Amino acid sequence: MQTIITIDELRSVLTPLRRQGLRIALVPTMGNLHAGHIRLVEEAVKKADIVVASIFVNPLQFGANEDLDKYPRTLDADKLKLESAGCSFLFTPSDQEIYPEGRNTQTLVEVPGLSELYCGHSRPGHFVGVATVVCKLFNIVQPDIAFFGKKDFQQLRVIRKMVADLCIPIEIVGIPIVRADSGLALSSRNGYLSAEELTAASQMHQVLLACSDKIHQGERSYRELEDSALTLLEKAGFKRDYLRIVRQEDLLAAQADDTKLVILAAAYMGHTRLIDNVEIDL
Known part of the structure; x- marks a missing residue:
């Protein structure tokens, strides 16, 4: 597995593979990977020739009083898990790489209606941050297929609608929730x-x-x-x-x-x- 930190390098690596007709999958994550994340990678390996996982703790989807600063970051352990699962490339961009002109002037992607319900009501702006960074990752990687967990069912619906509304040619696959023996959804x-x-x-x-x-x-x-x-x-x-x-x-x-x-x-x-x-x- 190769770890890549810049958009230019990732594109230079993926472009010739795409030209060969290889099928590329994307698994976007914020890291601190558990068995639910690894299930996404394992399913991606079954359906694609090349699997790109991303780890980026996206500040745009965190509210002012949320846990951005203390969100667990376990990159070394995550790399081992991804490599064992068959991931081809790990994309770990910096905040500056994703938002080079800062977040305050970043073009935003909003899915109206769906984004304002439930978690969107409790966490104002959350799904704008999610849709924006996922759209950027889609444009950076240009995958054929992308995998998301169903634990955040609303997020999955927001992404599906964004892809449909913006005519983004990517197949979105939702993977069932992975649970602990107690029934608690892994998170x-x-x-x-x-x-x-x-x-x-x-x-x-x-x-x-x-x-x-x-x-x-x-x-x-x-x-x-x-x-x-x-x-x-x-x-x-x-x-x-x-x-x-x-x-x-x-x-x-x-x-x-x-x-x-x-x-x-x-x-x-x-x-x-x-x-x-x-x-x-x-």
């Missing part, structure tokens, strides 16, 4: 949790599954289900952010006759904000 931010908080945090998935079971059993009072699920999260020790039962396609509130749903949830365990979701096909 780099899980490292912030104490042992006691880790145990309690696993209840989020159990609450979502219980809500899903009720829907499969015929319950269609979705707003009541949301309220009762939020109450259960609070009893488990969470501070609520949101829990919504929505349509998979556009993330709008689910109605009784909808068949493809997803339960989206975000809540705080201590000072750590966790997200999770469960898809439902009726």
Whole structure:
């Protein structure tokens, strides 16, 4: 695996490979890699000839009081994991490389509507930062296919819509959530949790599954289900952010006759904000 830090070098390496007709995949990450990230790389290896992973802690998607400065950075360990998974190239640009004229004058990419819901409401500007950096990475790498985890279901929908709206010729693949044995969705931010908080945090998935079971059993009072699920999260020790039962396609509130749903949830365990979701096909 070759590590590259500049856009020019990455393009010079990938251009002849692209001309050979080789299929190029991109796996964008912010590092501190866990088994969920590695699953993305492993799936990319199956579907492409060349796999490019990026590690960039994107300041544009962090709010003023969020954890940009303390976000875990474990580059040496990440490199070992990526190489073992079959990654071809690792792109690790600096902030200056991605935003050479500074972030305040950076052209922004916004996906209206979707970006303002749920996590977008709780973290204003977050999805503008995500869409902007992902669009830049797409233009830098020019992959044929890109892989994202479904843990951030809303992010995946934002990226899919951006690609469709801007006619970007890239196939977007969503990979199912990888979980700990307890059911907790793997996340780099899980490292912030104490042992006691880790145990309690696993209840989020159990609450979502219980809500899903009720829907499969015929319950269609979705707003009541949301309220009762939020109450259960609070009893488990969470501070609520949101829990919504929505349509998979556009993330709008689910109605009784909808068949493809997803339960989206975000809540705080201590000072750590966790997200999770469960898809439902009726």
